[in-house]
Amino acid sequence: xxxxxxxxxxxxxxxEHAHPDAETYLRVAAALVVLTVLEVGVFYxxxxxxxxxxxxxxxxxxxxxxxxxxxxxLKMDSPFFSFLFGAPLLLATGVLVALLFLFFGTLTLRGxxxxx
Amino acid sequence: xxxxxxxTDHKRIGLLYFWTAFCFFxxxxxxxxxxxxxxxQPNGHLVSAETYNQLFTMHGTTMVFLALMPxxxxxxxxxxxxxxxxxxxxxxxxxxxxxWVFLLGGLLLNASWLVGPLFHAPHWNVxxxxxxxxxxxxxxxxxxxxxxxxxxxxxxxxxxxSSLAAGFNFxxxxxxxxxxxxxxxRVPAFSWMTLVTQFLVITAFPVITVGLVFLMFDRFFGTHFxxxxxxxxxxxxxxxxxxxxxPEVYILILPAMGIVSEVLPTFARKPLxxxxxxxxxxxxxxxxxxxxxxxHMFAVGLGPIADxxxxxxxxxxxxxxxxxxxxxxxxxxxxxxxxSTALHFAVGFIAMFIIGGLSGVTHASPPADLQQTDxxxxxxxxxxxxxxGTVLGLFAGxxxxxxxxxxxxxxxxxxxxxxxxxFVGMNLAFFPMHLIGLLGMPRRIYTYTPExxxxxxxxxxxxxxxxxxxxxxVFLVNVLRTRTHGRPAPNxxxxxxxxxxxxxxxxxxxxxxxxxxxxxxxxxxxxERHEPMRDPPAVPPAPIHVPPGSWWPLIAALGLPVLALAxxxxxxxLAFLGAAILLVGIYxxxxxxxxx
Amino acid sequence: MTHAAATHHTSMGLDSRKMAFWAFIxxxxxxxxxxxxxxxxxxxxxxxxxxxxxxLNIPFTSVSTFDLLMSSLMMVLALAAVQRGDMKxxxxxxxxxxxxxxxxxxxxxxxxxxxxxxGLTLQTNxxxxxxxxxxGTHGAHVTVGVLWLLTLWVxxxxxxxxxxxxxxxxxxxxxxxxxxxxxxxxxxxxxLIQ
Numbered sequence: 001x002x003x004x005x006x007x008x009x010x011x012x013x014x015x016e017h018a019h020p021d022a023e024t025y026l027r028v029a030a031a032l033v034v035l036t037v038l039e040v041g042v043f044y045x046x047x048x049x050x051x052x053x054x055x056x057x058x059x060x061x062x063x064x065x066x067x068x069x070x071x072x073x074l075k076m077d078s079p080f081f082s083f084l085f086g087a088p089l090l091l092a093t094g095v096l097v098a099l100l101f102l103f104f105g106t107l108t109l110r111g112x113x114x115x116x
Numbered sequence: 117x118x119x120x121x122x123x124t125d126h127k128r129i130g131l132l133y134f135w136t137a138f139c140f141f142x143x144x145x146x147x148x149x150x151x152x153x154x155x156x157q158p159n160g161h162l163v164s165a166e167t168y169n170q171l172f173t174m175h176g177t178t179m180v181f182l183a184l185m186p187x188x189x190x191x192x193x194x195x196x197x198x199x200x201x202x203x204x205x206x207x208x209x210x211x212x213x214x215x216w217v218f219l220l221g222g223l224l225l226n227a228s229w230l231v232g233p234l235f236h237a238p239h240w241n242v243x244x245x246x247x248x249x250x251x252x253x254x255x256x257x258x259x260x261x262x263x264x265x266x267x268x269x270x271x272x273x274x275x276x277x278s279s280l281a282a283g284f285n286f287x288x289x290x291x292x293x294x295x296x297x298x299x300x301x302r303v304p305a306f307s308w309m310t311l312v313t314q315f316l317v318i319t320a321f322p323v324i325t326v327g328l329v330f331l332m333f334d335r336f337f338g339t340h341f342x343x344x345x346x347x348x349x350x351x352x353x354x355x356x357x358x359x360x361x362x363p364e365v366y367i368l369i370l371p372a373m374g375i376v377s378e379v380l381p382t383f384a385r386k387p388l389x390x391x392x393x394x395x396x397x398x399x400x401x402x403x404x405x406x407x408x409x410x411x412h413m414f415a416v417g418l419g420p421i422a423d424x425x426x427x428x429x430x431x432x433x434x435x436x437x438x439x440x441x442x443x444x445x446x447x448x449x450x451x452x453x454x455x456s457t458a459l460h461f462a463v464g465f466i467a468m469f470i471i472g473g474l475s476g477v478t479h480a481s482p483p484a485d486l487q488q489t490d491x492x493x494x495x496x497x498x499x500x501x502x503x504x505g506t507v508l509g510l511f512a513g514x515x516x517x518x519x520x521x522x523x524x525x526x527x528x529x530x531x532x533x534x535x536x537x538x539f540v541g542m543n544l545a546f547f548p549m550h551l552i553g554l555l556g557m558p559r560r561i562y563t564y565t566p567e568x569x570x571x572x573x574x575x576x577x578x579x580x581x582x583x584x585x586x587x588x589x590v591f592l593v594n595v596l597r598t599r600t601h602g603r604p605a606p607n608x609x610x611x612x613x614x615x616x617x618x619x620x621x622x623x624x625x626x627x628x629x630x631x632x633x634x635x636x637x638x639x640x641x642x643x644e645r646h647e648p649m650r651d652p653p654a655v656p657p658a659p660i661h662v663p664p665g666s667w668w669p670l671i672a673a674l675g676l677p678v679l680a681l682a683x684x685x686x687x688x689x690l691a692f693l694g695a696a697i698l699l700v701g702i703y704x705x706x707x708x709x710x711x712x
Numbered sequence: 713m714t715h716a717a718a719t720h721h722t723s724m725g726l727d728s729r730k731m732a733f734w735a736f737i738x739x740x741x742x743x744x745x746x747x748x749x750x751x752x753x754x755x756x757x758x759x760x761x762x763x764x765x766x767x768l769n770i771p772f773t774s775v776s777t778f779d780l781l782m783s784s785l786m787m788v789l790a791l792a793a794v795q796r797g798d799m800k801x802x803x804x805x806x807x808x809x810x811x812x813x814x815x816x817x818x819x820x821x822x823x824x825x826x827x828x829x830x831g832l833t834l835q836t837n838x839x840x841x842x843x844x845x846x847x848g849t850h851g852a853h854v855t856v857g858v859l860w861l862l863t864l865w866v867x868x869x870x871x872x873x874x875x876x877x878x879x880x881x882x883x884x885x886x887x888x889x890x891x892x893x894x895x896x897x898x899x900x901x902x903x904l905i906q
Contacts, residue, residue, distance in 0.1 A: 033778065084738050337834055349757075
């Protein structure tokens, strides 16, 4: 549902970051609403229980990307802004994963490594 | 006076940073001397155990946050815009705001030495006493009931705002304000290291801010972030602190590495050996600096896998650092060396930083680290890195850029005295600490018995500390003498390659009469492919717009200490007052006419 | 957004304010990841109740989430209107964005009050500590955003905000959308993954 990117930049001037028009914004909003409904729906359907966490993470990542790419214009804006946002975001994710690993991984890992 | 208070000129702000940070450096040094006097002999009784705790906590906190970081910031401010050929930083008022927040935060932190009676304490000093890394849960209200830790956590939060604001400012300045033709790989090494440092600042400071906010909530609002009985673990604090703390180490050392990378080529009359490698090593150090924090925590028992991973990353980070050292040595090799004071300090930096780096690698091995943790060996390491490294590097920068910043050359003979006294003093002071630590003396202990067998070594260390003090006095004499007797500096007293040497010393308020166009990485030197640039004319050919000063950065900054006083004194209305001052400052700032 | 870049020469051809703001958002990523990490690390470690599944009200928060998403839509519509010089709709959308922000904050007040009535306060247990500080920090960000939007709206009413200030609106939007994506993460990690 993110194919609306092909639109020609409105009032395309010499500058590279023409913004999408209102129609694109509305379509993204519709996608966001659908995804949110899916999220909440999945939460209430017992059949999804075993894959609930990965499903929710994927849906959330989709919403995150839609807002960042279209509403924050990273898709059409300078790639350097994507770097300024992406590098710390990567770091932030790394820190989160590392901390989860350090707090929840060690007990089992220590057990696996045996005594001493 | 008003022109200094409302200034938005990066050069004035640089000088304000310098003198403020240097005063804090003297205060931190005084604290160190008291510590060394207390430890000069066994069973010392110069200060009480409580005062001793405050002394070592404030010595560490002051040196890291109020002396070394802002001394580096003074060069970021003064030198970076000149090196990249800009008229000012990207956001001059934000720059002023950073300075005022730093000053006020530093004053708040140090006010804790004098305000004991206001908090019904039996003595004057209620300074922070939990160590510079303030380990929870010692810092909880239950174990530290006084206002000491409150000063620390509020002061550090304020200082964090200053660093963050400066971080955004310098990132944009270096990326976006370069003179025409100055591609990223023509940016001088010092400005490059500044850029890496600022990326570390803007990513690391939010983490400690969160850690400090948790501590603040624990102490003031009864939460349990670090309270073990509620199921929490004090390890969280250690993780959050060192997630910040290790990048902070590189925030402290990278600017000094940048300075050395400027000083060596100038006085060896050779381009920096492997400029690109030096730059990318700095970037790599910045990235890898994020993956080593748990090596500060080997002693808590993280398990073999975590220990192995962090030992590995820690040993790896020595590689780009070693690469830089070889590049510096190769820069000197075969050079036309002039032994100026700045070069003495720069070479001293290399030698001392190698020692600090090597003892650092010994901590990287968890079994060895378990023997060293919390002993004087660690104190020796940090001082070889931060004094032998950062302080010597900063003094190299001071002697190198002093003529540019003040228009007068410091005395070289006095400078040599300063260097050799510092060099001998620091090795006397810090080398014995390796042995003291390995012999079993813990750090942060206010006295020891003669039976430990470290009395003589401690005395040597104290003598060394006082030699450093004498060296600092020589420097101050040099500074005072230079004010009246110093030789006036020409545009370029050293034959430097970078843009700051193409303009008068000190530079006019607009810096460059004409913004230069840069055609090479060493614009003022003749290379195989490039003629030296022509310096900008002494008189600007067209009038230059210089932004006026502004009161609002100072006013907005004033809101922060007022806000901090609210929890400190348990006075709610101060919080509203502080927020109001901050808001008024920001709104007036946003809407005042200010043309950059 | 473009004439600012046209009048001021910059080395990268990008507006300095916008670049600084993206760096700020990058920095905020680390702030929120530290808070979210803490929430996750302390999950299930509380020694007393109530626990998340006894407290969290998914239907109510879903509405709040929807509200914040719609405010993001209003924000981009406001930006598009200001960019094409249509200040009538610019004002309407700006106000609508702020209003939806206020609704979200109102929802948070109701939610927090309800939790306190059910016995979950800041001091009750680790869930209370981490939940209130995380969502409270987000709420504080929304509050700043609402103040910022209302300021722009008043400026627009005074006729001091026009297409010339589109970059200001765009940066405000960056902030507002970032606060929205943080909520997207919080909604999933805190509310839905229990």
